[in-house]
Amino acid sequence: xxxxxxxxxPQQRAAVTLPDVSSLIxxxxxxxxxxxxxxxxxxxxxxxxxxxxxxxxxxxxxxxxKEMVSRLSTMVSFxxxxxxxxxxxxxxxxxLHSHHEQAGLPATFTIxxxxxxxxxxxxxxxxxxxxxxxxxxRDIQHFINQRKEEGKRASQVKVLxxxxxxxxxxxxxxxxxxxxxxxxxxxxxxxxxxELLSRNEQIRHYYQRRFRFILVDEFQDTxxxxxxxxxxxxxxxxxxxxxxxxxxxGDDDQSIYAFRGANVGNMKDFxxxxxxxxxxxLEQNYRSHGNILDAANALISNNSERLGKKxxxxxxxxxxxxxxxxxxxxxxxxxxxxxxxxxxxxxVDRKEIAILYRSNAQSRVIETELTRRNVPYKVYGGLRFYxxxxxxxxxxxxxxxxNTADDSAFLRVVNFPARGIGAKTIxxxxxxxxxxxxxxxxxxxxxxxxASQKLSVFTQIIxxxxxxxxxxxxxxxxxxxxxxSGLKHFYETEKNSEDKLENILELxxxxxxxxSEEQTDSNNGTDTLxxxxxxxxxxxxxxxxxxxxxxxxxxxxxxxxASKGLEFNLVFITGLERGLFPHDSAINDDKNGLEEERRLxxxxxxxxxxxxYLTYAQQRMMHGLTRYNMRSPFFDELPAxxxxxxxxxxxxxxxxxxxxGGSSLMRDYQSAEKSRHYSSNTPTWAKGIVTSKLERxxxxxxxxxxxYRQGARISHExxxxxxxxxxxxxxxxxxxxxxxxxxxxxTLLTRIAKNKITLM
DNA sequence: CTCGGTCAGTTTTTT
DNA sequence: ACTGACCGAG
Numbered sequence: 001x002x003x004x005x006x007x008x009x010p011q012q013r014a015a016v017t018l019p020d021v022s023s024l025i026x027x028x029x030x031x032x033x034x035x036x037x038x039x040x041x042x043x044x045x046x047x048x049x050x051x052x053x054x055x056x057x058x059x060x061x062x063x064x065x066k067e068m069v070s071r072l073s074t075m076v077s078f079x080x081x082x083x084x085x086x087x088x089x090x091x092x093x094x095x096l097h098s099h100h101e102q103a104g105l106p107a108t109f110t111i112x113x114x115x116x117x118x119x120x121x122x123x124x125x126x127x128x129x130x131x132x133x134x135x136x137x138r139d140i141q142h143f144i145n146q147r148k149e150e151g152k153r154a155s156q157v158k159v160l161x162x163x164x165x166x167x168x169x170x171x172x173x174x175x176x177x178x179x180x181x182x183x184x185x186x187x188x189x190x191x192x193x194x195e196l197l198s199r200n201e202q203i204r205h206y207y208q209r210r211f212r213f214i215l216v217d218e219f220q221d222t223x224x225x226x227x228x229x230x231x232x233x234x235x236x237x238x239x240x241x242x243x244x245x246x247x248x249x250g251d252d253d254q255s256i257y258a259f260r261g262a263n264v265g266n267m268k269d270f271x272x273x274x275x276x277x278x279x280x281x282l283e284q285n286y287r288s289h290g291n292i293l294d295a296a297n298a299l300i301s302n303n304s305e306r307l308g309k310k311x312x313x314x315x316x317x318x319x320x321x322x323x324x325x326x327x328x329x330x331x332x333x334x335x336x337x338x339x340x341x342x343x344x345x346x347x348v349d350r351k352e353i354a355i356l357y358r359s360n361a362q363s364r365v366i367e368t369e370l371t372r373r374n375v376p377y378k379v380y381g382g383l384r385f386y387x388x389x390x391x392x393x394x395x396x397x398x399x400x401x402x403n404t405a406d407d408s409a410f411l412r413v414v415n416f417p418a419r420g421i422g423a424k425t426i427x428x429x430x431x432x433x434x435x436x437x438x439x440x441x442x443x444x445x446x447x448x449x450x451a452s453q454k455l456s457v458f459t460q461i462i463x464x465x466x467x468x469x470x471x472x473x474x475x476x477x478x479x480x481x482x483x484x485s486g487l488k489h490f491y492e493t494e495k496n497s498e499d500k501l502e503n504i505l506e507l508x509x510x511x512x513x514x515x516s517e518e519q520t521d522s523n524n525g526t527d528t529l530x531x532x533x534x535x536x537x538x539x540x541x542x543x544x545x546x547x548x549x550x551x552x553x554x555x556x557x558x559x560x561x562a563s564k565g566l567e568f569n570l571v572f573i574t575g576l577e578r579g580l581f582p583h584d585s586a587i588n589d590d591k592n593g594l595e596e597e598r599r600l601x602x603x604x605x606x607x608x609x610x611x612x613y614l615t616y617a618q619q620r621m622m623h624g625l626t627r628y629n630m631r632s633p634f635f636d637e638l639p640a641x642x643x644x645x646x647x648x649x650x651x652x653x654x655x656x657x658x659x660x661g662g663s664s665l666m667r668d669y670q671s672a673e674k675s676r677h678y679s680s681n682t683p684t685w686a687k688g689i690v691t692s693k694l695e696r697x698x699x700x701x702x703x704x705x706x707x708y709r710q711g712a713r714i715s716h717e718x719x720x721x722x723x724x725x726x727x728x729x730x731x732x733x734x735x736x737x738x739x740x741x742x743x744x745x746x747t748l749l750t751r752i753a754k755n756k757i758t759l760m
Numbered sequence: 761c762t763c764g765g766t767c768a769g770t771t772t773t774t775t
Numbered sequence: 776a777c778t779g780a781c782c783g784a785g
Binding site: 060061087088089090111113186221256257358415418424540560583 | 761762769771772773774775
């Protein structure tokens with residue numbers, strides 16, 4: 001049994017064997033965080049300090065929760081089924097189902113995802129004649145979610161000014177609408193669960209007595225409401241004779257979700273509120289080599305407001321961090337693939353190679369190049385299974401079978417597949433529903449005959465589904481829904497819909513998989529839910545497996561955000577340009593924005609075990625125009641001795657690039673040279689620019705005197721005659737796309753091309 | 761009512 | 776470049 005503890009380092013061991021008090025574990029990147037969390041639970045169980053039902057462990061992602069359960073089941077023989085291990089949302093959902101009556105919800109309440117939430121807001125704005133020109137629905141969605149994350153209902157919100165009033169008014173309508181429909185959005189799950197606990201003493205005391213040990217993963221990502229929820233469960237505010245021990249694990253340096261409400265300040269508040277004596281620091285890194293850690297430490301030290309932590313390793317210096325500055329994004333992609341091919345030839349596993357970027361839009365050039373040169377790859381974070389339109393349609397039918405008052409689901413599919421129910425009919429229906437305070441479904445009966453008849457085709461379907469759900473096993477019910485709704489027929493006859501058809505048929509397997517998973521480990525509290533309700537929750541809360549093919553032998557592409565928690569032998573951080581990483585919005589933002597970008601960079605660097613490459617391009621196509629960027633200011637925050645510039649660092653002579661031998665460095669140099677060959681014009685005049693629509697318009701006007709206009713016939717000394725098919729301005733450069741008579745299409749920089757072309 | 765074209769907006773993302 | 780929203784013609 002002590003093997004559990006013996007293999008830990010002193011700090012890890014101190015954390016795992018802490019007595020029954022609240023504690024903060026500052027767990028640096030790669031310091032064995034998950035191991036400490038699971039070992040702690042195992043320790044409590046094996047020594048009889050806790051029984052399984054006294055354990056509550058909260059994570060942010062389903063993936064992390066699953067990981068914890070599976071690791072735990074290899075460590076202890078206790079049944080994990082009696083512990084509550086899950087995401088904040090999952091656990092709140094579980095709690096609300098158990099006490100739906102006290103929480104003011106119907107037993108059949110359904111969950112709105114973000115897009116459902118947005119369309120509900122849009123619908124309410126339209127119904128109440130609030131124009132999106134005044135405030136966008138997105139702004140209001142943001143406003144509402146922020147207020148909920150502060151724990152505030154519409155009646156508790158104070159606002160200033162006309163726009164504030166307007167947003168608040170929509171919040172109120174929205175709140176009423178959710179209540180009427182019996183649905184919860186994501187933030188609502190938390191807020192309602194919080195209110196349930198705070199208002200109902202009996203329920204609160206029950207959970208307080210039960211969960212003697214509360215463990216929180218990624219504590220730096222908690223928002224204000226989540227922290228208050230934890231406080232309620234701990235009993236710290238109830239003057240209980242004994243406060244439950246909260247074991248909070250987090251890393252303030254890896255807080256990268258402030259933009260969605262995460263509050264790093266919770267860590268300091270936690271130390272104060274729970275009177276944490278000595279936070280434990282896990283600073284020994286078991287992942288990366290010295291150069292990588294030095295770079296990470298140096299970078300992050302530029303942030304103020306840190307709790308302070310310095311990673312160290314005994315793994316040795318390792319390779320230097322290699323830097324490649326490309327002229328174009330295309331050249332950057334070519335360099336990546338050159339290097340990757342070399343690494344693979346040296347025996348590196350493809351799945352041990354990661355290409356990271358700041359925003360998804362950057363993946364395309366890289367993907368194209370990987371495809372062109374036959375390197376298998378996998379992109380993370382694309383459209384998830386349950387997010388696909390056809391799946392959401394099918395689920396909407398199922399949601400209606402469960403809860404006919406779910407107006408979002410109703411509107412999604414009332415006329416899909418098309419059954420002649422248009423905007424006019426819906427408008428009338430919504431009016432009636434509003435006046436009579438009925439759900440859209442119930443209001444269909446009250447419409448004039450013709451409209452009512454059209455709608456009854458739809459409501460009949462739902463009535464059938466309601467009967468069927470009682471009589472069929474879940475997978476068969478899915479089949480029935482797909483058939484009865486007309487979706488199957490629709491996708492069968494619609495051309496180019498083979499994939500969609502396959503997906504909706506796949507939903508049956510998803511239901512089957514869900515059921516069998518439930519039988520083996522019922523950890524999501526689905527014991528209190530019907531299979532259908534459980535499956536619908538599952539579909540809303542676990543947006544679908546992106547991980548399914550994680551072990552495939554392919555190069556891994558993902559955003560830096562998506563890479564958190566992962567590690568690879570070879571990592572490329574790409575697009576390191578001012579404006580991109582750090583991103584424009586953060587630069588223009590206050591200091592906090594830049595600090596979050598820096599933490600993001602810190603996360604990116606610490607993903608690498610053995611080798612790290614940093615790349616950037618001076619020139620990049622984005623949103624249809626070419627941008628010219630300076631390299632990222634982060635380069636200047638990394639210690640020079642950890643870096644190896646494969647291309648000359650501007651403003652400095654790079655003579656050392658020939659000096660250091662080694663086969664792998666030579667190859668870097670060769671591929672750097674090779675990639676460089678593709679393009680030779682370095683636009684030194686280019687400056688980082690910000691393009692807004694207004695600026696674009698102004699430039700377009702200023703451009704009126706330019707002879708190289710769209711439609712003009714020109715002749716190029718090399719490519720012959722052609723016509724300008726489009727022109728673009730970006731910054732102080734002007735470019736044109738020319739379709740030559742030969743069929744060749746080229747985009748030329750006017751500044752350079754004008755010496756080579758003549759107007760015809 | 762439906763389809764097909766035009767036009768604005770575009771960080772990151774989990775639940 | 777790509778997507779979702781909107782508008783006018785059939």
